[in-house]
Amino acid sequence: xxxxxxxxxxxxxxxxxxxxxxxxxxxxxxxxxxxxxxxxxxxxxxxxxxxxxxxxxxxxxxxxxxxxxxxxxxxxxxxxxxxxxxxxxxxxxxxxxxxxxxxxxxxxxxxxxxxxxxxxxxxxxxxxxxxxxxxxxxxxxxxxxxxxxxxxxxxxxxxxxxxxxxxxxxxxxxxxxxxxxxxxxxxxxxxxxxxxxxxxxxxxxxxxxxxxxxxxxxxxxxxxxxxxxxxxxxxxxxxxxxxxxxxxxxxxxxxxxxxxxxxxxxxxxxxxxxxxxxxxxxxxxxxxxxxxxxxxxxxxxxxxxxxxxxxxxxxxxxxxxxxxxxxxxxxxxxxxxxxxxxxxxxxxxxxxxxxxxxxxxxxxxxxxxxxxxxxxxxxxxxxxxxxxxxxxxxxxxxxxxxxxxxxxxxxxxxxxxxxxxxxxxxxxxxxxxxxxxxxxxxxxx
Numbered sequence: 499x500x501x502x503x504x505x506x507x508x509x510x511x512x513x514x515x516x517x518x519x520x521x522x523x524x525x526x527x528x529x530x531x532x533x534x535x536x537x538x539x540x541x542x543x544x545x546x547x548x549x550x551x552x553x554x555x556x557x558x559x560x561x562x563x564x565x566x567x568x569x570x571x572x573x574x575x576x577x578x579x580x581x582x583x584x585x586x587x588x589x590x591x592x593x594x595x596x597x598x599x600x601x602x603x604x605x606x607x608x609x610x611x612x613x614x615x616x617x618x619x620x621x622x623x624x625x626x627x628x629x630x631x632x633x634x635x636x637x638x639x640x641x642x643x644x645x646x647x648x649x650x651x652x653x654x655x656x657x658x659x660x661x662x663x664x665x666x667x668x669x670x671x672x673x674x675x676x677x678x679x680x681x682x683x684x685x686x687x688x689x690x691x692x693x694x695x696x697x698x699x700x701x702x703x704x705x706x707x708x709x710x711x712x713x714x715x716x717x718x719x720x721x722x723x724x725x726x727x728x729x730x731x732x733x734x735x736x737x738x739x740x741x742x743x744x745x746x747x748x749x750x751x752x753x754x755x756x757x758x759x760x761x762x763x764x765x766x767x768x769x770x771x772x773x774x775x776x777x778x779x780x781x782x783x784x785x786x787x788x789x790x791x792x793x794x795x796x797x798x799x800x801x802x803x804x805x806x807x808x809x810x811x812x813x814x815x816x817x818x819x820x821x822x823x824x825x826x827x828x829x830x831x832x833x834x835x836x837x838x839x840x841x842x843x844x845x846x847x848x849x850x851x852x853x854x855x856x857x858x859x860x861x862x863x864x865x866x867x868x869x870x871x872x873x874x875x876x877x878x879x880x881x882x883x884x885x886x887x888x889x890x891x892x893x894x895x896x897x898x899x900x901x902x903x904x905x906x907x908x909x910x911x912x913x914x915x916x917x918x919x920x921x922x923x924x925x926x927x928x929x930x931x932x933x934x935x936x937x938x939x940x941x942x943x
Contacts, residue, residue: 499516499518499563499641499643500643501564501565502514502516502546502563502564502565502567502568503515503516503568503643503644503645504565505565505566505568505569506546506548506568506571506572506645507645509548509550509568509569509572510550510551510572511548511549511550511555511568511572511645512549512550512551512552512583513548513549513583513585513644513645513646514546514547514548514549514568514571514644514645515546515547515642515643515644515645515648515782515783516544516545516546516547516563516641516642516643516644517544517545517547517640517641517642517781517820517823518543518544518639518640518641518642518823519541519542519543519544519545519638519639519640519820519822519823520540520541520542520638520639520640521540521541521542521636521637521638521639521822522538522539522540522636522637523536523538523539523540523541523634523635523636523637524536524537524538524605524608524634524635525632525633525634526605526608526609526612526632526633526634527612527630527631527632527633528609528612528613528615528616528630528631529616529628529629529630529631530616530620530628530629531628533609533612533613535605535606535608535609537605538605541822541823542560542823543558543559543560543561543822543823543824544558544559544560544561544562544563544823545557545558545820545823545824546558546563546567546568546571547571547827548568548571548572548575549575549581549583550572550575550577551575551577551578551579552578552579552580552581552582553575553576553577553578553579553581554575554579554581555571555572555573555574555575556571556574556826557570557571557574558823558824560823581805582805582808582809583804583805583808584804584805584807584808584812584813584814585646586644586646586647586648586783586784586814587646587647588646588647588648588649589647589648589649589650589783589785590649590650591649591650591651591779592650592651592652593650593651593652593653593654593778593779594652594653594654595652595653595654595655595681595776595778596682597655597681597682597683598682598683598688599682599683599684599687599688600683600684601635601637601655601657601683601684602684603684603686608633608686611633611686611691612631612632612633613631615631615661615686615691615694615695616629616630616631618692618695619631619661619663619695619698619699622695622699623665623699623702623703625665625666625667625706626663626664626665626699626702627664627665627666628662628663628664629661629662629663629664630661630662630663631659631660631661632658632659632660632662633657633658633659633660633685633686634657634658635655635656635657635658635684635685636655636656636657637653637655638652638653638654638655638656639651639652639653640652640653640781642779642781642782642783644782644783648783650779650783652778652779654681654776655681655683656679656680656681656774656927657679657680657683657684657685657688658677658678658679658685658916659677659678659679659685659686659689659691659694660675660676660677660678661675661676661677661694661695661698662674662675662698663675663698663699663702665702665703665705665706667706670705670706670890672702672705672706672890673702673705673875674698674699674701674702674705674860674875674876675698675701675860675875676694676695676697676698676701677694677915677916678694678772678916679772679774679916679927680771680772680774680916681771681773681774681776682771688771689771700876701858701875701876704876704878704888704889704890705875705888705890706890707887707888708887708888708889708890708891709879709887709888709889709890710889710890710891710892711854711879711889711891711892711942711943713941713942713943714941714942714943715939715940715941715942716852716853716854716939716940716942717849717850717851717852717853717854717880717936717937717938717939717940718853718854718855718856718894718936718937718940718942719843719846719847719850719853719854719855719856719880719934719935719936719937720856720932720934720935720936720937721855721856721857721858721934722911722912722913722914722915722931722932722933722934723857723858723859723913723915723930724856724857724858724859724872725836725931725932725933725934725935726834726835726836726913726914726915726929726930726931726932727859727862727872727915727917727930728870728872728901728932728935729762729834729835729836729930729931729932730831730834730917730919730928730930731862731864731870731872732864732868732870732898732901733747733762733791733792733834733898733902734764734791734801734831734834735831735864735866735921736866736868736898737764737789737791737799737800737801738800738801738817738829738830738831739800739801739802739803739806739810739829740806740828740829741866742800743800743806743810745866746866746867746868746898746899747797747800747899748800750797750899751797751798751800752796752797752798753796753797754795754796755792755795755796755797755899755902755903756792756795756902756903756905757795757905757906758794758795759794759795759839759908760792760794760795760836760902760905760908761790761792761793761794761836761837762790762791762792762834762835762836762837763788763789763790763791763834763835763837764788764789764791764801764817764831764832764833764834764835765786765787765788765789765832765833765835766778766780766785766786766787766788766816766832766833767786767832767833768833768835768914768929768931770913770914770929770931772914772915772916772929773833773914773916773929773931774916774917774927774928774929775831775832775833775834775926775927775928775929776832776833776927776929777816777819777832779816780803780816780817780818780819780827781818781819781820781827782803782804782814782818782827784803784804784814784815784816784818785816786815786816786832787815787816789801789815789817791834792902799815800815801815801817801829801830801831802814802815802817802818802829803817803818803827803828803829804818806829816832817829817830817831817832818830819832819926820924821924821925821926825923825924828921828922828924830919830921830924830926830928831919831928832928832929833914833928833929833930833931834928834929834930834931835912835914835929835930835931835932836908836931836932836933836935837908837912837932837933838908838909838910838911838912838932838933839907839908839909839910839933840910841907841908841909841910842909842910843909843911843934844883845907845909846907846909846934846936847880847883847884847885848883849883850880850882850883850936851881851882852879852880852881852882853880854877854878854879854880854889854892854942855877855878855880855885856874856876856877856894857876857877857878858874858875858876858877859872859873859874859875859894860873860874860875861873862893864898868897868898868899869895869896869897869898870895870896870897870898870901871893871894871895871896872893872894872895873892873893874889874892874893874894876888877889877892892942892943893942893943894940894941894942895941895943896940896941901937901940904937904938904939904940905935905936905937905938906936906937906938907935907936908933908934908935908936909933909934909935910933911933911934912931912932912933913931913932914929914930914931915929915930915931916928916929917929917930
């Protein structure tokens with residue numbers, strides 16, 4: 499690979515880097531009406547990026563690159579721009595993430611596991627009308643080389659398992675979803691699938707017998723899954739440097755927006771099997787580090803990549819990510835989460851005269867102006883500190899900065915959930931997490 503970079507420099511590139519990407523995938527779907535196996539497919543290729551007189555040139559190919567490819571990459575640059583790149587110290591490293599449950603099952607064996615789980619959910623409740631069990635696994639290998647001396651290789655796996663259900667009782671139709679993903683190997687073995695099935699059935703039954711909420715502002719306790727989604731969707735995107743510099747959070751940097759026990763970070767790894775935003779090095783060869791978005795209630799740091807780090811005069815944070823070799827590197831989250839506090843859940847609920855406990859969301863939207871709304875798939879009415887009947891058809895909405903300022907208690911619990919984040923047409927694996935978080939006023943409808 500070095501000969502390609504050497505040639506790019508000889509042709510006048512101030513900086514050049516080369517990425518290698520290989521993904522071997524398998525997906526299996528089992529529903530009550532069909533079974534589908536998409537056997538192992540491989541996506542493999544290289545991406546060359548050159549900076550020529552402050553403007554990027556690119557070349558991608560599904561073959562190993564040659565020195566002559568540097569000519570095409572250099573020619574593709576407009577040759578006039580203001581882009582700068584933060585340079586790094588030379589480093590050579592090889593990272594292999596250990597797997598506890600090897601991906602050795604044949605497609606037929608995986609389908610049998612999916613079929614068994616589907617039948618288990620279908621037979622558990624006669625009101626269930628539809629079940630889809632989806633499984634996917636990807637074995638990833640990445641390489642990165644740059645003119646500032648980075649020589650990195652990394653390999654790891656991600657497996658994902660989900661259950662989607664629909665049920666009907668009388669005129670009430672309900673749907674629910676539950677999932678688990680990990681970098682530790684085969685999801686059917688890494689997790690208790692019986693627990694996954696019980697979770698989706700509990701949510702489904704809650705929707706069927708749940709009561710509708712009376713719209714208004716209430717004290718709301720967000721469970722770890724919901725606080726994690728809020729940290730990622732409502733706050734995290736506002737803290738990506740390409741959005742933050744011109745957005746509402748950029749104007750608040752260094753200012754207090756929450757109480758001192760509110761801390762939100764984005765990290766390359768967490769000690770949790772579902773923290774699938776695992777990024778020891780990003781796709782620009784930068785070592786991952788914790789980004790303290792909010793520290794003790796104060797807006798502190800933003801996530802960046804090499805170019806934004808240079809323009810802002812900061813150190814790169816390790817948030818430059820690309821979906822594959824065909825995609826450009828942009829600023830992306832990894833594992834985004836509220837840090838835990840020191841209270842028990844019952845202490846958060848104790849002071850709630852009337853409000854809600856929200857444990858899971860499904861669907862929603864956020865906007866650059868800081869507004870958000872999420873649909874609730876598992877929630878409960880809380881009266882005088884006691885968790886009462888489940889609710890259905892509910893949602894929460896608000897303004898991100900106002901909601902964070904209304905957080906008045908944080909529990910000692912902590913959990914992480916897996917996800918896939920979309921931005922600029924690209925999708926990457928992420929983790930979201932947090933404790934139970936109490937918001938003194940939040941719109942519920």
